[in-house]
Amino acid sequence: MKIVISITGATGVIYAVKLLEALKEKTDIETHLIISDWGKKNLEIETDYSLDYVEKLASKVYDQRDLGANTSSGSFITDGMIILPCSMKTLSSIANGYDDNLISRTAGVTIKEGRKLVLCPRESPLSPIHLENMLKLSRIGVCILPPFPAFYNNPQTLEDIINHNVMKVLDQFGISFDSAKRWSK
Numbered sequence: 001m002k003i004v005i006s007i008t009g010a011t012g013v014i015y016a017v018k019l020l021e022a023l024k025e026k027t028d029i030e031t032h033l034i035i036s037d038w039g040k041k042n043l044e045i046e047t048d049y050s051l052d053y054v055e056k057l058a059s060k061v062y063d064q065r066d067l068g069a070n071t072s073s074g075s076f077i078t079d080g081m082i083i084l085p086c087s088m089k090t091l092s093s094i095a096n097g098y099d100d101n102l103i104s105r106t107a108g109v110t111i112k113e114g115r116k117l118v119l120c121p122r123e124s125p126l127s128p129i130h131l132e133n134m135l136k137l138s139r140i141g142v143c144i145l146p147p148f149p150a151f152y153n154n155p156q157t158l159e160d161i162i163n164h165n166v167m168k169v170l171d172q173f174g175i176s177f178d179s180a181k182r183w184s185k
């Protein structure tokens, strides 16, 4: 499998670090990483992970300004794209086809090629503009998967909550992840 992962400047960059760590374990999955400038800034603000550590988790890394990169073209075949976390700015750019950087361009390519696009938007509260952008994308088949915590599985640590969200994202691609607890009566 070949999956594009993007990190944008919404809070919750740690989810993406854990997702990349999980995918690094899978030898049959290539990850193509694009981090926005504000995604990099939030990595620094919110975590102790270095950019170098996070980039080394990926198979290939692209600059968000490089609109000539592989993922900018539909002829570069992928199994889909995950944006985690997805800022309202990037969400808006995708919803309006404003492909001004490699992240929104790749998302637009993913949509036009009919591939799986999973957005994990994060903002609170959500304005009607945010909700309309999400609804617009949901109606054309984009998976809107906000990183909301679940409590039905009795999380004991922050890691349990993060892992649960990582599992929900990976479920969209049918990728197994054993570090999270599923609902079971």
Ligand SMILES: Cc1cc2nc3c(=O)[nH]c(=O)nc-3n(C[C@H](O)[C@H](O)[C@H](O)COP(=O)(O)O)c2cc1C
Pocket: 007, 008, 009, 010, 011, 036, 037, 038, 039, 041, 042, 045, 086, 087, 088, 089, 090, 122, 123, 124
């Ligand atoms: C610490 C911090 C937290 C932020 N959290 C959010 C957020 O949760 N959601 C959001 O839409 N924007 C958030 N922002 C604002 C975005 O970073 C900003 O809109 C930026 O332009 C997004 O650009 P990007 O989508 O290219 O990363 C945050 C910014 C900072 C510095």
